[in-house]
Amino acid sequence: MSELSSIKYYSDAINLKDLEALEARLQQMLQQEIKSVADLEEWLEGERKLREEIEEAMYGHQIDFYRDTTDAVMRDIFLHDQTAVQPMLIKYLAEFDKKLLDSSFHEQLDDKKYGLMLKVRRTKAELFREENIPLTVREQELVTKYNEIMGSLSIEWDGETKPYSFVEGQLDSPDQVIRERAWRALAAARLRVKPQMDELMNELVSLRHKMAVNAGFDNYRDYMFTMKNREYSIQDCYDFHDSVEKHVIPAWDRLAGIMQTSLGIASYRPWDKGPCLMQGAPFQTVTELMDGVDQMLGMTDPYFQERFRHMRENALLDLEVRQGKAPGGFLEFLPATQNAFIFCNFSPSFFALIALIHEMGHAVNAYLQYEAGEGIQEHQLRAEVAELYSHGLELLLLDKLHIFYTDDKECRNAQREELSRAFTMLIGPVAGDLFQHWLYTNPDHTPEERDEKYLELEKRFTYHPVDITGLESEVASRWTGVTHYFGYPFYNIEYSMSMVGALQLLQIYREDPARATSLYKQGAGADPNQSIADIYRDTGIEFDFTDRCLVKTSKFVMGLINELQ
Known part of the structure; x- marks a missing residue:
């Protein structure tokens, strides 16, 4: 520990x-x-x-x-x-x-x-519905089982048994041979537990469909939209999916072309998608990670740094990679003591750095809400708002990546990678949202049909510019490694919507860093009982994911990436 x-x-x-x-x-x-x-x-x-x-x-x-x-x-x-x-x-x-x-x-x-x-x-x-209580209990048992399976997943790496999360970090390697070996090892590990994952997902889909029917709905998708009190419609989501495919995917393809040229490779393969232009991990120990992030936060705003130090001193961070530790990263609210806890399980890598900054954005949002006297109540926890401040902090710290990447070229590569991540957060969650629409409106699907649908969507969105020849079965089963599909159904599209807002905030930051930081804090501490649109306006931006906004956003991000060439 x-x-x-x-x-x-x-x-x-x-x-x-x-x-x-x-x-x-x-x-x-x-x-x-x-x-x-x-x-x-x-x-x-x-x-x-x-x-x-x-x-x-x-x-x-x-x-x-x-x-x-x-x-x-x-x-x-x-x-x-x-x-x-x-x-x-x-x-x-x-x-x-x-x-x-x-x-x-x-x-x-x-x-x-x-x-x-x-x-x-x-x-x-x-x-x-009282009859849904035992179904909810069983649902949580299945989610617990998922975390146990993923937490115990290990991979033989250079003669040693390593946690799954450790091998994920090797995808950052500048050596293509190592990246490919890591990608294939991770895929093989997921395929080993695929039968168990299929059983879990089969039962989860069945349970959730029954909950929805018990409550008078035709399917779980419609039930969840009502349960979440979403301030936009199912059709709005479909329109957003189409807009991303129309306006963001072409930019994603151009970015992939830039990456392929930079890497000097004939074919852009799945293991070439990550931050592999950088020469190794930005830190080696958790202490180095925390020290560097502390400095980045202090350069942005003293309050951010003070909150981070409070969490560090009070054991509210667990950032180490360990066998048996559950996968992924999250922030959990501790409402009685008005604190927050950050959990991350990522080996030294660019993503581990960004994941900590991302979760710290959630923490800043939480502490500002506590200080505003509202507490954090269940009805206020709207992901479209929460993810705005996590993505937003990532982008406010974009110009401080030199703390970890001291070489100028390396720093530009890191900044470009973070902007590439912005594209992935516009694209991947949209594919994930569509996948879940299909899962729960077709509850009688087979595991084979599920894999087929996932592969179709990955080729259409996330892997659009990527050559996956010969790797179709590995890509088709990638959903088994996505904790949201198991434990947080229909928590996906909010990442994309909020990233559009965060990129608007970055545009303000480019013109006036102090104003953007002030707006960020103002929005993060604003009255959470307002509409999502009003909270975004308090942050100086618009809750907008229309065609017009996506065209503008894609051009802005590509412009920044071109500046970093």
């Missing part, structure tokens, strides 16, 4: 093992009398604090398990939360929603402060 693992980083103020005591507190909240608007507001505040205590303990237990999926004690605690606490919590939260909405005083609540919360809770109340 981390050198800071001995420090308790979350609050266990409530004992989740004592189900009787937990239910007594929930029951007490449910029975509290409400005789006025003031009583209702007091009840809402008490409910929020109780939920924060429970959620912080559950989030802490989840992080503990993800940090070491082989630890039987941590696994049992996490599974207890999912199989015993979560069903009870779902039931009582539904009762709380009913109590709120049945109160005649809820109509007298200030709409500016409570309007979004009431809208979300009405939706939850309308969609709640």
